[in-house]
Amino acid sequence: MTDLDLRTPAALAAAERWTAHNYHPLPVVIADAEGAWVTDVDGRRYLDFLAGYSALNFGHRHPGLIAAAHAQLDRLTLTSRAFVHDQFADFCQGLAELCGKDLVLPMNTGAEAVETGIKVARKWGYQVKGVPDGQAEIIVAADNFHGRTTTIISFSTDPDARDDFGPYTPGFKIIPYGDLAALADAITPNTVAVLLEPIQGEAGVLVPVEGYFAGVRELCDDANVLFIADEIQSGLGRTGKTFAIEHEGVVPDMYLLGKALGGGIVPVSAVAANRDVLGVLKPGEHGSTFGGNPLACAVGAEVVRLLATGEFQERSARLGARLHDSLTALIGQGVLAVRGRGLWAGVDIDPALMTGREAVERLAARGVLAKDTHGSTIRLAPPLVVTEEDLDHAVAQLAAILR
Template identity: 80%
Template sequence: MVDDMLRTPRAVRDAERFTAHNYHPLPVVISSAEGAWLTDVDGRRYLDCLAGYSALNFGHRHPQLIAAAHAQLDRLTLTSRAFVHDQFADFCRELAQLCGKDLVLPMNTGAEAVETGIKVARKWGYQVKGVPAGQANIVVAEGNFHGRTTTIVSFSTDEDARADFGPYTPGFTVVPYGDLAALAAAIDENTVAVLLEPIQGEQGVVVPPEGYLPGVRAVCTERNVLFVADEIQSGLGRTGATFACDQDGVVPDMYLLGKALGGGIVPVSAVAANADVLGVLKPGQHGSTFGGNPLACAVAVEVVRLLATGEFQRRSAELGERLHAGLGGLIGKGLVAVRGRGLWAGLDIDPALMTGRQACERLMERGVLAKDTHGSTLRLAPPLVITAEEIDHAVAQLAAVLAG
């Protein structure tokens, strides 16, 4: 125990002493980063295969995004939405165009975007669909991860996220992910929305069965229900397309966006939908002091412009094939299964070999940082600026860890 304490960096020990233990980070202390690489306080470099849970899709300190942030810091950082600033219209217009929607509502965190989507869907249900007051319900999926607010954990099926945080918010019906028949059966006359992740990230990068998302779209259209797609992790290039929904030829009624939208610099989230949906909100009914602030908009509009080139979507698709081919070669050699799309993969390790946490610790020792979830599952989500050689390096280090 004493030896372990001596080997643990002081910053890690102090963090454990003075911070609420709502996270269990790996014992590494990062001091700088660039592109796909992180450097710790001792000068050791690590290949980042988590990318801030997809918040760093464009890598650490992307020059175009850093330049936008620096320029804005010298001019204006916050006004609140009481006034209009000179970055706001460009961001909202260009993000709306990227999404193919009429309107954008900027917020800060992903959880705020989800909460906003829930409120908008309910208000649309009452004002447009004609659901009786207080009776609106939303259909969600088992294994979901939409955030950690009280309302959101009310419909979580992860007991770590949910237990002891009640009383819970009513108005949600949970059905198995990927089961279109169960979803259709759960919709009634008071259902206002179906809220889904096109690919479930926290659950282990779970891709739904072929035809599921188009089926959800068809059912929602037929039953006059909003299809709300949580693309906070899966969107903005991660899966090889601008949105994961694109790969199934599906257009939801509402996009929930976050993480990569802030370029890894500032928290930025947004809801995008047409005027017949987002138009139900009127002044005073929803808001955020920091939502759509000048610094956030200056960075986020550059993110949208990077995506508008299509370069990062192509990189994710092409390099994702290389990643999945390499990982596929490890099935039967320590891996039980590999899932995912683009530069996003969920790996199930043979639990007889090691836990996911142990795998991450051993990868860290070999200079690769990743994150475990649900026992023996790893998630890989490297920045989209990663190279083919760096992908091969990460796969080789994983192979070495699995081989013991």
């Protein structure tokens, strides 16, 4: 095939012409995928080390998930929550039991789950805690990433996410991530919730010091404040456990879930909490036309069944140890630091060598797809179906671009 026969340039030009420039994608046009590998429109294969920001924890086109989707497509795809469909209770019960919670509220996107968590926390604060109307406060961490709605970007510290989108929603306090003293100082009688990511992915896969979340749990208990864990990226097997917060032996009052919950097929998100929290919602106070639709529930229920076996959590823990050992061996050879848990790593490249963007462009040229974040940091998050050989190959390509 000559350069004149390549389809990628025309596809990229069309995308550039007809879409808003809210992303800066790598020059790769994917047409097919299976497992941990994707193929572009010109037949070039790439190892996927991003996995749709953890939406593809089970790989591309997992056979069990595809079968569940196909079976449901032949029967029923949408009813709206004005009625009950035959997949709804199965999904909600399975997910509630996986989370160890009483109730589940299904939505679609991760941002919707976060918005739902905010609304529930505020209503709980007014109806249960007794916070004066309109005075509820939620504490969040600097460098967070919880989504891109106007409410969520109101408590972002990322200029790209926040600037020029005001006026901003009040009711949030921002403190340094990992700082228990700052959290203790920020809590007031009007605090209804503390919303945190167990690992900050967008910030560079930042893991707080051991004991931080135990301290968060204690402070929340002492002040009658809800602890909300945003497990949208970190949950559902990514870090070697079902939820990343489990590494700290802590149980939050509310889980926010998404991404992998849809199996890489449909957008599925959910909030899971006990009845004394989620039970504050009454009919008509919150909803979604597509939230909890039959297709989403059929796929989501199969995701829950896959996780219930523990196989994917074990793979992530075992292969994650191999990945981190291999990456750590590159420190001093162009890598400054490695962070993360399970099959999730943030890698700081020496900025004297290249930026994060330059690193992922060079990796793509060698057949590995990853994503940069701030400065010279790149994120690696392969599907949990990745093999040892795939991991070794990807790390070898990273080592090669650092030489």
